[in-house]
Every structure is written in structure tokens, then in C-alpha cells.
Amino acid sequence: MENSTMYTVYTDGGSRGNPGIGGWGAYICFENTEEELSGSQKVATNNQMELTAAIKGLQFCPESCAVDLYTDSTYVKDGITKWIVNWKRNGWKTAAKKPVKNQELWMMLDVEVSKRNVAWHWVKGHDGEVGNEKADALCNRAMDILEVI
Numbered sequence: 185m186e187n188s189t190m191y192t193v194y195t196d197g198g199s200r201g202n203p204g205i206g207g208w209g210a211y212i213c214f215e216n217t218e219e220e221l222s223g224s225q226k227v228a229t230n231n232q233m234e235l236t237a238a239i240k241g242l243q244f245c246p247e248s249c250a251v252d253l254y255t256d257s258t259y260v261k262d263g264i265t266k267w268i269v270n271w272k273r274n275g276w277k278t279a280a281k282k283p284v285k286n287q288e289l290w291m292m293l294d295v296e297v298s299k300r301n302v303a304w305h306w307v308k309g310h311d312g313e314v315g316n317e318k319a320d321a322l323c324n325r326a327m328d329i330l331e332v333i
Contacts, residue, residue: 221240
């Protein structure tokens with residue numbers, strides 16, 4: 185049975201140093217409910233954390249549900265909506281015949297997307313979009329916590 189609840193997910197990832205301390209945040213709204221997810225890694229790139237935020241945000245949402253996912257990462261949005269088809273067709277190689285960076289994360293994201301009806305949206309970062317600002321704050325808080333440990 186399809187889940188009729190609509191989920192709105194805002195994601196953000198970042199790193200201090202690239203690579204460096206990495207953090208991700210996902211702010212999720214559904215049925216008058218708000219959820220905040222975040223995490224960090226001692227060494228990660230910005231792109232790895234952006235992908236992780238999208239994966240974790242989707243994993244929170246039940247399978248077969250509809251998701252509006254907002255990201256300020258054109259890397260994530262274009263990768264999952266445009267580039268991934270050719271990457272898979274070419275054995276996870278880029279158009280330049282080089283291995284796709286972050287392949288494991290792309291594969292995980294592809295699996296999560298396949299289980300849900302996801303509409304992808306790009307938003308400009310640090311531009312006052314409330315959901316994006318909340319995801320950014322979660323990401324930064326996760327990095328702040330790891331920096332003190």
C-alpha cells in the first residue's frame with residue numbers, strides 16, 4: 185500500500201577543510217511534524233556530506249512515500265537526476281572514463297531514491313530559505329560537536 189503522506193526534506197552537508205571535519209543535516213516536515221537529523225565524520229569532503237544528508241533524509245521517510253527533497257548542492261541534484269544514468273551504463277565511469285567519485289554513496293542514494301517518489305529541488309544556499317537554513321544549522325552543529333571531542 186502506498187504511503188499518502190507527503191514528506192518535505194531539506195538537506196545540507198559541509199566540511200571544514202575539504203577534506204576535513206564533515207557534517208550533515210536533514211530537516212524533515214510531514215503531517216505537522218518536524219524532525220531534525222544530523223551527523224558528522226572526522227574526515228570527509230563537502231560532497232560526501234551533501235550525499236550523506238540526502239541518503240539519511242530519505243532513509244527517514246517510509247518506502248513508497250512522496251518526497252520533495254531540497255538541496256543547495258547542484259552536485260547532488262544533477263548527479264542523481266542527470267549523470268547517474270550514464271555512470272551506471274558506463275560501469276560507474278565518467279564521460280572521461282574515470283571512476284565516479286563517491287561511487288558507494290551514489291549507489292546508496294540511488295537505492296533510497298528507487299524506493300520512493302522523489303522530486304528534486306535546488307535552492308540557493310544561505311539565502312534565507314527556512315528549511316535550508318535549518319539543515320545548514322544542523323550540519324554546522326554536528327561539526328561543532330565533533331570539533332570539541
